Amino acid sequence: MDLSSIISADHVFVDMKANSKKQLLQELATLTADKTELDERTVFETLLQREKLGSTGVGGGVAIPHGKLPGISGIVGLFGRLHKPIEYDAMDELPVDIVFMLIAPEGAGADHLKALSRIARILRQDSTLAQLRTAEDADAVFSLLTDVENANAA
Numbered sequence: 001m002d003l004s005s006i007i008s009a010d011h012v013f014v015d016m017k018a019n020s021k022k023q024l025l026q027e028l029a030t031l032t033a034d035k036t037e038l039d040e041r042t043v044f045e046t047l048l049q050r051e052k053l054g055s056t057g058v059g060g061g062v063a064i065p066h067g068k069l070p071g072i073s074g075i076v077g078l079f080g081r082l083h084k085p086i087e088y089d090a091m092d093e094l095p096v097d098i099v100f101m102l103i104a105p106e107g108a109g110a111d112h113l114k115a116l117s118r119i120a121r122i123l124r125q126d127s128t129l130a131q132l133r134t135a136e137d138a139d140a141v142f143s144l145l146t147d148v149e150n151a152n153a154a
Contacts, residue, residue, distance in 0.1 A: 003122075004146050006102070006115055007077035011035055012138040012145075016080045016099075021088050024080075025051070025065060028101045032078055042069060043103060057090025062123045066102040066116060075115050076103045079141060081132065098123065098132060122148050 013031060018024035025047045033040035046067035050056065057063045078101045085095035100119050104112035122128060128148050135141045 003077075003118060006075050007079060007142070007145070009139055009142040011076075011078045012141045013078070013080045014135065014138050014141055016082045017084075018082060018086055020086060021051070021096075022048070024082070024086060024088075024096075024099065028065065028078060028080065028099070031080075032076065032101070032103065035078070036072075036076055038069065038072065038076070038103065043067075046103065047101070055089040055091065057088040057092075057096050058120060058123070059090055059092040059094065060124070060126075060129060061085060061090075061094055061097045062129070063088050063090065063096045063099045064102065064116060064119055064123070065099065066104070066112070068104050068106045068108065068112065070106045072103065072105050074105065075108060075111060077101065077115070077119075079145065081135075081141065098129065 018027050026044055029040045029044035032038055032043050046069055047065045050067045056065045080099045082097045085097040088096035090096055102115055131144050135144055
């Protein structure tokens with residue numbers, strides 16, 4: 001699964017301003033609704049329900065909130081870099097400033113897991129994270145994400 005089939009440059013946001021986990025999830029839902037045909041409230045509720053099962057804060061300042069929705073045709077991704085790190089109940093208890101949200105079709109079991117795995121691999125690399133945190137704009141972040149993925153595939 002190619003990362004560029006999940007996320008596009010206009011789904012990258014580099015100066016998100018959220019003060020809490022719930023506010024961040026709401027902002028992700030709003031941005032997703034603005035960029036897709038998905039319902040903002042449904043996306044928010046899906047992300048919130050998933051967080052109730054356990055935090056999607058994977059450590060190192062990274063969170064990968066995700067969920068599944070009926071009636072969508074493919075996986076939708078959105079990348080965000082927060083202006084200021086927030087408390088997220090991450091596994092390592094560190095605040096989060098990098099977030100990659102995934103919304104998948106209800107029946108996308110293996111594809112959803114492959115996408116989560118690919119994103120986790122990319123965001124686990126310290127050098128990549130450092131570059132994502134200092135990239136000047138959304139286009140630079142998008143290029144970095146897709147270049148890192150292509151380098152890993154080679």
